[in-house]
Amino acid sequence: MTAPDPRMRWWGWGVDRDATTLSPAAEAVLREELDWSPRSAPHVGLDEVALPPAALGGDLAAKVEEIVGADHVRTDRLARVAHALGKSTPDLIRARAGDGSSAPDAVVYPGSGGEVFAVLDACAQAGVAVVPFGGGTSVVGGVEPIRDRFASAISLDLARLDTLIDVDRRALLATLSAGMTGPQAEAALAQHGLTLGHYPQSYEYATIGGYVATRSAGQNSTGYGRIDDLVRGLRLAAPGGDLAVHPFPGTAAGPSLRELVVGSEGTLGVITEATFRVRPRPDTERYEAWSFPSFEAGAEALRALEQAGAAPTLARLSDADETRMGFVLALSDRSRRVAGTYLGIRGQRRPCLAIVGYTGGAAGVRLRSLRAAGTLRANEAVYLGAKPGDKWQHTRFAGPYLRDTLLDRGVFVETLETATAWSNITLLREAVVSALRQALAARGTPAVVLCHISHLYPTGASLYFTFFARQEQGAELAQWYAAKSAASDAIVAGGGTITHHHAVGRDHAPWLAKEIGSLGVDALRALKERLDPAGVMNPGKLIDPAPLPGAPA
């Protein structure tokens, strides 16, 4: 196997085949609410990307080729541009405008954990930054090769680490190579009748190593648990050495080294493999839609279910604006009118849609759905049938494609997320919605802000925000920064975590110290200094903030 081509479009999400279009109804709503007229805002061509010359020193280039084989080092334009940025909104704004300034000097494809370690060692000695690259799906600037104090950087693409290493059927443990994508991992586990059950929106491209490195949560995490709950053991190749965490079922042997590596985002080393709790593949999936008269009523219902140990595998609750926009995107004018009339009669003038899903054996799914229905109805929910749930299920990974479509037409769109205690969920939602609306209105670009609850925990839930505005031509990054920093400030002030599942990367790094305190940052820095003494691992991320795109100078 030679070095593979990039999996995704360098200027956007996924592949052309899966691109979406904007329906006329959705376009009409955006025109009206964003004070926007469609325009063509295409990305530049690959040849137009401004790319600095590859500047990897001859010695290191030769050494790396010796380690991984000359076939597994790429320095061509496509590979470099595709590894210059991830898939955050500012990343896409920059890529589409032809900003290749961060492109790595080389893209290196190691074929084993040993090769990873040898490459890290060579780069640490040469003083060259290393950016681990899995699916490249980061939406927080996590994979951009920021040089910091280094003259050169490589992107370490783990695509060749793609094997199922071990399955322990009795213990329900599986060890997977870090470079496997979600579908590769599920296909390999399916051969054994097993599933990891982890479905982030980036599932089609994200990798096992990326899941662990970013402390990922998936759409089914209410039932299956976050990746933090699923990962039991792992191996980290760090410039300072090799760390192996055994997948004991439980241990009291000191602080958790596993929990230091989980969420380390490539700043300590490279996760080369991980051992997960897996489950038998479910026979049945059932998705249902319910409507609540208010976000508060819906949140109370979900809290009641979760705290009674009766939560669905998947639970999402949209606020009234997201529900309205979802109806526009998903329903015909006629269906929308029918739904509105029906819910109006039931006293729901600003309905809030919930999608709940159950997976497992058929009898268990039926029982859980029945049991939950009682609680949902007791909290004023109206059943809308399986159809909207199935529709959600079929488009569950489609969100990022719509962003490309909107950017093509001059609409700014971004998402961000947090989590907080049940007692604070309504207040925090309002604070963040209001901060986003104000920040964007102040720029003369009124926003539509949507929110949903996407993951339930006994003590609280996550909040996921999507917002749209007319894109400010020529000030796209400043517009992004204004909105992002307003929301992040509101989250920190309002008692939320700066990120529930997108990770810290570059975009959240300025707020991390506010969340974990200066001693927390220092503790992580001390750890990094031991595992990565030369500081070459993924500079400018996590505890090492680089200036944000669009920030005032």
Place this chain on the structure above:
Amino acid sequence: MTAPDPRMRWWGWGVDRDATTLSPAAEAVLREELDWSPRSAPHVGLDEVALPPAALGGDLAAKVEEIVGADHVRTDRLARVAHALGKSTPDLIRARAGDGSSAPDAVVYPGSGGEVFAVLDACAQAGVAVVPFGGGTSVVGGVEPIRDRFASAISLDLARLDTLIDVDRRALLATLSAGMTGPQAEAALAQHGLTLGHYPQSYEYATIGGYVATRSAGQNSTGYGRIDDLVRGLRLAAPGGDLAVHPFPGTAAGPSLRELVVGSEGTLGVITEATFRVRPRPDTERYEAWSFPSFEAGAEALRALEQAGAAPTLARLSDADETRMGFVLALSDRSRRVAGTYLGIRGQRRPCLAIVGYTGGAAGVRLRSLRAAGTLRANEAVYLGAKPGDKWQHTRFAGPYLRDTLLDRGVFVETLETATAWSNITLLREAVVSALRQALAARGTPAVVLCHISHLYPTGASLYFTFFARQEQGAELAQWYAAKSAASDAIVAGGGTITHHHAVGRDHAPWLAKEIGSLGVDALRALKERLDPAGVMNPGKLIDPAPLPGAPA
């Protein structure tokens, strides 16, 4: 409030009122199997304990008194001796023999988190070791003031930090001061209709802070989760500063600082308060006894229940020897014959007893018990009724008292524990039993070794070993070391963790590096150097092994 008296007997567990006796039947079995004759082996009197003079420098003594008040510093014999050692078997052997060499120079009782921080700061500046002391229940040498390179040491007793700080009824979160004991915490939570549900065998004396610092698991942890699962937020006062971890329900904001503090065993700083997931108090508790024809059959049944998400709140499975000894301890001769005959007819010549327990609402308990019964019966279990289960429940905290009774009569007894994958559970049990038998037989003191599974996880379970031998008069510590090191070597070689819930302390520290590797130890050391630059926090524990009692020189 002035400085309180020690809660437990300085030479043993608990208080005189709760002491146990050895039944004639149990004595007969021990006589026969241990080649032992009862002898009187009393502990020395308090006045006979060899106590070095209190050597706290005058400056520091005055400073500490200024911080906490003169009433809250004790240097009397009882306080010093009661804080010289914990409750490990070598600790008790030493205490009973009058070894007070490790006694702290003073016992300091801070009244607030601020006072804790001020005391740590003063000690770090003066170069005086600090040993955090909660219930003093450590069974791994975790609270002995080892001086290391320091001339003096204080024991920091947190008994005055005993308040319920906050309850969030909607989020089911409660913040508790570190010094509350298990019963104090449950009593305070009961006022709100809530429970933490954490019941280690040390429950009556162990503290909230100790739970977290030692990564504790309780007898109901199969259902309620380990303390790792229950603790959501915390505050750590460290010489290097203050660390606050917010109790977010879920977060992707980098490596988990919470998981660095959990299990840090006082080596980084002092946990002053912690926020826990709590639950409504259960209405109903139901305990049942079942018998299996073999340990393997029982383990398979428990695995099936756990992996189907149908596990009891509490599940214990004794091996054949522990079952036999349990019958001797708990049943009359006649009942034992009846039980033996009945189980023999059912084909169980070497029965293995399981206790399962369910807590919750009455209907749920009934349903779960019924559902589990099917799986238990399908795995050859015979139902023995509720009585043995209730009996277990009534004596669930009694184990440590029996140890004192046995030591009084010249019987050596120790417990240790591990955890491993389901696929390895039988092999590891056999390896550890065999290592203990051989090590003690080689010393001419044949052993009885008992084992049970005590906590279930989807991927594996814990194994808990209890062993007895005739105590070697004059070589008690060497005998302990021989057994302990043989078992620990067998655990590490056999794929288990060096500790499932007793923590590392002093006794497991020599094996920690084998479990987490040298880079793992270095990472924890880097962290400690940042949080505790002077190295005064609990020297000789966790990553900083001191020679073990009884080890060959």
